[in-house]
Amino acid sequence: MRTVVTAFLFFSCSLCFAQGYLLDGKISDIHGNPLAFVPVYIKGTTNGTIANEQGVYQLKLQPGTYTVVFRFIGYEQQTEPLVIIDQNVKLNIKLEPESYTLESYLPQDTEVDSSYVIMRQVIARRKFYLNQVKEYNCRIYLKADQKLLSAPHTFLKADVAKILNLDPERRGIISLFESISQFNHRRPGKVKEIMLGLKSAGGENPFGFNRATDLQVNLYENLLSWGGMSNRAYISPIADNALRFYKYRLLQRFTDDDKTIDVIEVTPKHENEHVFHGVIYVIENDWRLYSADLHLYKRAHIDFVDTLNIREQYIPVTDSVWVPLSLNFSFTGTILGFKYAGYFLGIANNYDINPHFKKDFFNGEVFEVGKNINKKDSVFWSNNRQVPLLDDEKRYYHLFELAEKKQNENHAKDSVKSENNKFRLIPYVLKSYTYRDPFKKITINVPSPAKMVFYNTVEGVSADVKPQFLKEYDRHKTLTVEPEARYGNSNKIFTFNTNVNYRYNPLKQAAVYGSFGSDFLDLNNSGTLSLFLNSLSTLFTGNNYLKLYKAKFASAGTQGEIMNGVLLNGQIEYAHRETVINTSLFAIGKDSTQLTSNDPVHPHSALDINSNVPLFPNHNALSIRTSATITFNQQYTINPDGKFIEPTKYPRMRINYRKGFPIWGSIVDYDFLSVDFFQDQLKCGIYGFASYFVSVGKFFNAKSLFYPDYKQFRGGQSFFFDSSLGSFHFLDYYTYSTDKKYFEAHYEHNFAGYFLGRVPYIRSLNIEEVIGGSYLTQELLRSYKEYYVGLKRSVVRLDYGFSYGENLPVLQGFRFTYNF
Structure with missing residues (x-):
């Protein structure tokens, strides 16, 4: 019995030691107002966190003696000794604002000269620090929170606002996201991120920042870009050519231990360039970045938001190597009267700057999302969440989980499915109707009437009905079936065909597919006008550009990757082809003599007797098509849905080969x-x-x-x-x-x-x-x-x-x- 008790106590103590004790508290200014997003870290380590919007922070620590550093842009850094023995510790902190007193004892011209001397030194060292750390890995906690601040009551009705969990003034959280990832990096350009945990509620994140890779900011790069905000890059304040774009001003100097920190204001020389406003903090003599507080405004050509603030803090791994601890993107914006704001937080911990990656570790896979990572329990998040949740965030998660639970309950299945799939006439006229059964994993899409009805001179007023049936199986294998029925009121010909595609290995983009039946096809196999646009052109301008032929066919094919970046595709087809002629010469407000024959090589007037001369004799054709698409240095994402190319x-x-075979009644022969x-x-x-x-x-x-x-x-x-x-x-x-x-x-x-x-x-x-x-x-x-x-x-x-x-x-x- 004593052995069992001893083993239990040893296991309990080991578990406590593994999980550590909690250091938490609240950070405020000298007036007691909470300071949001203050970085906190343990001196001499890369273990840190960041406070939430109410200034509350938390950090897991093992028993020991520490020095806790509180560093926030615009406030004096504060350090506190800490001893963890056998219990949690609460430590509240008040930070004092920095005092910008440099101007009082530095003449204006000397101040300007000093700032440019400093910046020339920083720019000269940019490339060294960019390449200083060849490879590293770390653990990254990412959090994104988007809120609606106000909305026009006309557009967002009270009942809809209630469903979205907004208050009567249309305010509240509309998207909340957290993730834990193992981030691996090797210069130049090698990245591999493995997501370990995911928790999300509400809509998608703006800009598509759903992974740590998307939120990387390296000011040592000449150019910074985020695809979700602009198609152009932004110039770093320490880029090689930064002196062409920025003005600098030395605001202050202060000390951090034995290091002198220069506070440099950066402003654009021209407001409408892709450049930043703000301040950067520079370590003198080392000429490296200490922290940065930068802003982008609408005039810098950012999309979807009006202002974007970027704050980044660096901490030392060794005396000569500093790495980013925290990154904070915060934004505000207005679209059609909807005012919103939000932030993205990224916190990096446990850096290893000598990870010794295996030779084939960076194999093209840049992002991996495992199965069931969104099913992590509260214990996982209690041990790994870096930023404490606010009360309204806890409530939002809770309401979202209740809604999901209700949707998954058996008694609610039919009612939910019925409500979501209710047919509505006006939306269907404008767009297609989609029926979804999430429980049987079936989706049916029926195109709108606007896409079904068309006109051309071969078929006249015609209808083309092409619904799509999609069935999803285990491991995200999918079967897609697309039957198509087509009838023209002028030529009186009915055609029917079916396309089938079975994706049996999403990770290899592997699928088999086939089609059979009859159809009217474009004589240009690269494509010309859509049926809709050709209808407009024919009816209103008298230009019947689209030229067709009729085919009865059967084909089968397959595709798949034989190795990363090499996709093979092969198809065989047997077809009977027939020339067709115009059967309708109607055009609104145009003389029908402007219409041409269905022969594109000899485009006679549609009224010319030669317009009925066949372009080619009716014949059979057996052919194969093969292609190899090679993507050099292909990078990809793996998630439960399959493999997605970056x-x-x-x-x-792409290498393409086609061949016609003169066998089995086919009369084509070409390579x-x-x-x-x-x-x-x-x-x-x-x-x-x-x-x-x-x-x-x-x-x-x-x-x-x-x-x-x-x-x-x-x-x-x-x-x-x-x-x-x-x-x-x-x-x-x-x-x-x-x-x-x-x-x-x-x-x-x-x-x-x-x-x-x-x-x-x-x-x-x-x-x-x-x-x-x-x-x-x-x-x-x-x-x-x-x-x-x-x-x-x-x-x-x-x-x-x-x-x-x-x-x-x-x-x-x-x-x-x-x-x-």
Whole structure:
């Protein structure tokens, strides 16, 4: 019995020692007002935390003797001795404000000169400190809290506000998020984050900051960027070229132990640049950063928020190595009368600057989210939560958990499902109707009538019904079935086909797919106009751009990664193809003689007798398509839903091969090979981003092939155009398709407001400037060129450009696109 008791006591003591004791308290100013987000750390360690909005902090410590440091920008640093023996300790602190007295004994010109001398030293050491720590790992606690401060009562009714847990004045938390991650980093550019715990309630976080990687701020980098706020980067106050963009002023000097700290005010030379306001704290002689308090305002071209404050504190790991302890993003904003505010906190602990990662540790996986990490219990969060929850945060979590529990109760399943899936006529007319059964993991989507009805000269007024059925299985395997029924009132032809896709290994992007049936297909296999836009063009301008053919087909294919960054795809198809002709020549307010035949190679008038001459004979075609897409240095995220590819700063290459086989009744016989190089949104710092697409290809065998087998290009004859990478603005959709060799190149640069952001009144519109050009050469069209400029605002874009080529007139005009 004594042995059992002894073992129990030993286990209990060991458990207490492992969990440690709690140091907590409240931090306030000399008037007793709480100070929010004050960093607290144990001197000589990288163990620290940050106070919550009410100044309350907490820190787990083992028995021992410590020195606790309270350091807050704008207040004098305070240190307190602490002894932990066998119980929790409460330690309340009052901080005194810093006194800026430097100006009283330093002449103005000397002050300015001193600040620039200091900053030149800091800038000269920037690169050294950037590369000082080659690799490290640490534990990061992340917290995000977004609140609604007010909202128009007209838009946000009282009953909706109640459902959202807002008070009668439409105030309250709308999003709350916490996570614990193991963060691993190696220079240059190697990151691997493993999320260990997640707790969230409400909507998604603004900017998409859902992981520690998104919240990294390294002021030693020349440029800082956060994709959720701007397409341009921001210039660090200590960048190599910072003296071109910033003015500096020495505000104060104070001491921290034996170190002298300079407080430097940074202000932009030009207000509308991508630059910061604020202060940075510099350690003299070392010329390294001690802390920073920086601000971005709307005029710095940030999206979604009006102001953004960034506070970062550094602490020493050794005498010569300092690392970030805490990072605080706080923001305010207004959209359509909705005023909101929030913050993101990141606290790094337990740094190891000599982790000795294994050779293959950084394998491209940058973020890993394990299964059930959002199911951690209260004990886990009690031991790992760095920032104490406020009362309203506890209440918000509690209400959210109650709502989830109620939704999952068996007796509530049918009523909840019925309410969520209720059919509403007016919303359905504007957008599709979606039926979801979360318990059987089934989703059914039915497109709106606006997407079902269309008009073209081949089919007349037609209907195309294409619902989608999605079934999710264990391990996030999915089965998607898309039946499609189509009927034209003019040609009286009914077609039906079905597409099936089964994703059996999300981690390898592995799937098998197939289709069978009949359909009317675009003669340009790269795509032209949507059915909706072609309807508008035909009816109101008399331009029936879309050209079709009819096919009966059966195909099967598969895709999957054979290694990280190498995705293979293969498909086999047997099809019977038929030429079709116009059966309707109706156009609103336009003479039908402007309409053309369905033959894109010889676009006769639709009334010409030759318009019914077939483009190609009806025939059978057996073909295969294969491709290998290679993403260099591919990085990806793994979560329970599968593998998701991250944006890359490296180009991608795709090798395509097609072959037609003259067997089993097929009469096609050809071999086509092409290679594509492309990259989307290559970051160019303060100058926005660029995109490019280059493709070269050739038919090595062209014994027997027909127009649908040709290499097609994405043209742009209509006022509405496709702004996706690799599209032309003015090229005929069909005329220059080829069965020979070709070369095409496209380049586009989005300056993201670099120029217009300097223009008064216009800069508030957040308009982005776009320039670009395209080039094509092939046997029928030598040295075809396009150049254009454009303006983009959110989802809409308007371009003006011109084109010319050998034996072609110069074309010019406007092109418009939208991406709703």
